[in-house]
Amino acid sequence: MASADSGGLAVVGLNKTFGSLTALSDVSFEVGAGEIFGFVGSNGAGKSTTMRIILGVLAANSGEALFDGRVIDADIRRRIGYMPEERGLYPKMKVGDQLVYLARLHGLSASDAADATAYWTQRLGVEARIRDNVGDLSLGNQQRVQLAAALVFAPDVLVLDEPFSGLDPVAVDVMSEVILEKSRDGVPVLFSSHQLELVQRLCDRVGIIAKGRMRALGAVDELRARGGVRLRIDAPNAPHGWADTLPGVVRADYGGETVLQVDGSHDDQRILTAALATGPVHAFASATPDLTEMFREVVTAQ
Incomplete structure (x- = not known):
């Protein structure tokens, strides 16, 4: 710059x-x-x-x-x-x-x-x-x-x-x-x-x-990138709270799909295995948060 x-x-x-x-x-x-x-x-x-x-x-x-x-x-x-x-x-x-x-x-x-x-x-x-x-x-x-x-x-x-x-x-x-x-x-x-x-x-x-x-x-x-990695998981039979105690999960939001905020210690395969244990998994993807999500978190934190 x-x-x-x-x-x-x-x-x-x-x-x-x-x-x-x-x-x-x-x-x-x-x-x-x-x-x-x-x-x-x-x-x-x-x-x-x-x-x-x-x-x-x-x-x-x-x-x-x-x-x-x-x-x-x-x-x-x-x-x-x-x-x-x-x-x-x-x-x-x-x-x-x-x-x-x-x-x-x-x-x-x-x-x-x-x-x-x-x-x-x-x-x-x-x-x-x-x-x-x-x-x-x-x-x-x-x-x-x-x-x-x-x-x-x-x-x-x-x-x-x-x-x-x-x-x-x-x-x-x-x-x-x-x-x-x-x-x-x-x-x-x-x-x-x-x-x-x-x-x-x-x-x-x-x-x-x-x-x-x-x-x-x-x-x-x-x-x-400051928002960490998000995992979006479509596991329709998974009960509320199913991912709360998994290592590396910082926050879990449950809705139509499960959105997990994870840190560097998370293990994708372990999380996927836990999701499969609840029933079928139709989607499992990782992404960084978009600016809208970052904005919402920054403003809400104030």
Whole structure:
């Protein structure tokens, strides 16, 4: 991973309170150049607060946000493409006029702004609505225009708060490819999402935040591996509790199938033999937990 002083974004020791409420407590992470970082947590966990501090919308009580080794100031913020969770476009302004206006605010010439607007509306599938008011668009198309607004001036950093919210599967695919494209161009991408299957598929690294604290941080596969191995066993006649005392079984969940969390001392064959002793076994498979399972465990533990 590229470090924060080589085109990367860094958040260092952010603390933020609102009265007696602690919104952030010593939150730190880095997003290297060309890296996609998934920032996940329940509603109210601190994701949007962190992003707003990066953008200067909120001030931290302590800590700092850096880009390329420099504290983020007004000049650097003009190089950040930001997509807020609460959409911030002018509803009574035409799509094309709005994107050109925003591009000009970020320093593009009139002709470059027009060219960029044409490119991104076509790329995101809203070129036919370029003369419509934003407020007349569907929520999904407003989402596409909001992403175009974050991209139209060729930002050096992308900070996207719930970019996939409300999108249909085709639009999700388009937005995913755009994020991957910007990553390949060396742009650090920070995005939050409740759609953890997308986070798992797209991201190089993930941070899980709960109650204002970073509870897990690392590469997707690394975080999944922390959950240990899971054995999924379909033994329909097995009684509840049949695996509780087997060596190496850390936790057993009984439902339509038995799911065992096991440690390094477990013996697959011994567990299979015990399952067969209860009757037929229709399936026996091992897997690492997906990000959704990891998220649920991290948040529940808090």
